[in-house]
Amino acid sequence: MxxxxxxxxxxxxxxxxxxxxxxxxxxxxxxxxxxxxxxxxxxxxxxxxxxxxxxxxxxxxxxxxxxxxxxxxxxxxxxxxxxxxxxxxxxxxxxxxxxxxxxxxxxxxxxxxxxxxxxxxxxxxxxxxxxxxxxxxxxxxxxxxxxxxxxxxxxxxxxxxxxxxxxxxxxLPSPRPRIGVVDLRRRPDPGMPVSRPVLDAVRRVARSGGRALVLADRKGYAGGLHCAECGAVERCPQCSVALSYDRSGRRLSCRVCGFAMPAPNVCSRCGAARLHLLGAGTERLAAFFRRLAPRVWRLDADVAANVRDVTAVLAPFREQGGVLVATTLVVPWLEWLRPNLVAVVSADRWLHRPEFRAAERILSLLRTLSMASRARVLVETSDPNHPALLAAAAASLRPFYAEETALRRALDYPPFRSLVAVVVSARSAAVADAVIARLAADAAPPTEVLGPSPVPGAAAGRVERRLVLKVADRSAARSLLWPLVTGAAAPSQVKVVVDVDPIEL
Missing domain, CATH: 3.40.50.300 (P-loop containing nucleotide triphosphate hydrolases)
Known part of the structure; x- marks a missing residue:
């Protein structure tokens, strides 16, 4: 030390x-x-x-x-x-x-x-x-x-x-991350769920008796269906979120409200019969690698509900080697597993999430994957020059912090402003809209208002609206929100949730 x-x-x-x-x-x-x-x-x-x-x-x-x-x-x-x-x-x-x-x-x-x-x-x-x-x-x-x-x-x-x-x-002295980037813009076979370099690397490790970890950003078979003709994604009619694809019953389902429907053969927007699977979840990736390797395990929330379930999957992988397809549920176990290779599939879904912390989060994930496993990390992306990817393998993070700090200063994001998320829930859309609109109107400069917008997956019989406040002075935000929180500025049927420093936007 x-x-x-x-x-x-x-x-x-x-x-x-x-x-x-x-x-x-x-x-x-x-x-x-x-x-x-x-x-x-x-x-x-x-x-x-x-x-x-x-x-x-x-x-x-x-x-x-x-x-x-x-x-x-x-x-x-x-x-x-x-x-x-x-x-x-x-x-x-x-x-x-x-x-x-x-x-x-x-x-x-x-x-x-x-x-x-x-x-x-x-x-x-x-x-x-x-x-x-x-x-x-x-x-x-x-x-x-x-x-x-x-x-x-x-x-x-x-x-x-x-x-x-x-x-x-x-x-503290730390191991230098070993991170390689696979450029998906040069991918010769876009129909495969992984790129050829990742496929070859995983196959080499598995055939030599080693341990290859394939990391996906989602469970399930695929993120849904999208149309190659017009670009539309099949969405939930109740929540407006993208529907997930269930291979076993060829169905689309909503992970927010539970809505389900048979998978269509044509696009619901333009009618073209050019629907393709959107991305690859752990189920699809595991099925793909089982055709190539004798020992393939899968770890996600659908197969592991507690620590006992997790260890039941990870222990044989650690002892016997092979391929483990997992979500980030595996990250706390990496030091114990010590895989020989980590492959991050389609990192673009992490890089380009609609969240101002997306860059720092993928940077943190990649560095943790490399340091904890002590293995080489292969990252698939169509944006190989993204600042987070360049920083992940760099000797110093200072250039990344300088660029990201300047961007947040220009856009008034933390640490230069505080964020406060407000969700209003009511039995009718008219009431929810009226309460949230009044709050937005009462927010005086320099407080900035993002929204309001509908909240998907509200409880049955309820309608929810959400806005986010960028506040320079938390005491001013407290004065603005206190009448809502105490019920003085909202009908009795209205529920208000205030979240300071929300994790997700």
Missing amino acids: PPSVETAVREAMRGDPRALLVAGWNRAPTYLMAARIALDAGRPCLAVFPSVDAASAFARAAAGAGFAPVLVHGDLPPAARRSAWESLRSARGMLVIGTRAAVFAPVADPVLAIVDDEDNSGHKEERAPRFVTRVVAEARTRETGVLIIGATTPPVATWAGVEAGRLRLVA
Whole structure:
């Protein structure tokens, strides 16, 4: 461990500054060292992780290093969770480890709060009060504590804190990502679900007895049907989202509301008989590779509902080798699996999602895939010069952060504005439209309004409308939204959900 790490932790304890960004791979030793220094002050420490597996692994590491940690997470039996929670009320020099709810642990005046893998969606509570772990941790350590943020690839907004001097960077030595790009613009056979370079690489690994991981962005057989004549995609008549294709019954179904229909033979827009499968899900990819390799496994939410199901799929793949077709459900297991090759199929669907964080998220995913597996990562794309792909294999991320920060500044996205999503639900479209329109009209500059727009998949008998506010001043947003939240500005049948810092737009 570089000497500068310990120096940074000790200086943070003295308030210079009080927040650190630990960037890189294998962050646990740094956390343990920081906890040991902090606990010398006789005050409690919090370490919060995005998943039960990650929290449990760190608790085992802490116990092995001589700590006596208290582990708190939702998978504990109710009695054990209640007992652990009660034991914290009188605790002083104690290390509390857990998932996001642990950030509220009833310990007085924590000297240190660690938030690991901070850009993981596991740190955002999607039910009321919809908190973000980092925001609560910042509040609990603002006066006399130290905040440590950990990430393999820091989000753009976090990096802006380093540039502004609010965070001190602790860069850990990490393996250089090994990432190769497959240019789909030169793909000779567009009818195959994978490119020839990916097919050849996977086949070589499987034939040699190795482990090849094929990563898809979706489960199921295909993303749906699209028309080669007019470009239309078959959509749900209730939700307007693209319908997924089910091969077994040649049906199209909506994963939001459950609508289903037989797969048509002609385009519903232009009538042309030129419908083709849109993309490849895990089911289609697994069927394709089973024709080429004797041992093929599949991992997605349809075949693995819990940890036991996941290990039932992954254990034989790890022992016997072959091909594993999976969604990102596999990512936390990569260090244990150690595949010899990772192939990311059709990365364009990640790159070009209608979400301002799309670039940083695919960058983080690719770097994590490479560092965790220590394998070469092949990425299929029709946009090989995309900044995120160029940055993924680069020695420095600073050019990417500079370009992305400039773009967000120009478009008023975080960290330069805060985002607040508001969803209004009512029994009639007229009422929902009236309430959301009044809110949009009351939003005065410099607050910017995106929307309103319909929300697909509303509950039966309800209509939902959504808008997003870009706010420069959160207190102004609070004044604007408070009458809606309390019901003073909406009929009794109307339900309003306010989500500050939403994960998805």
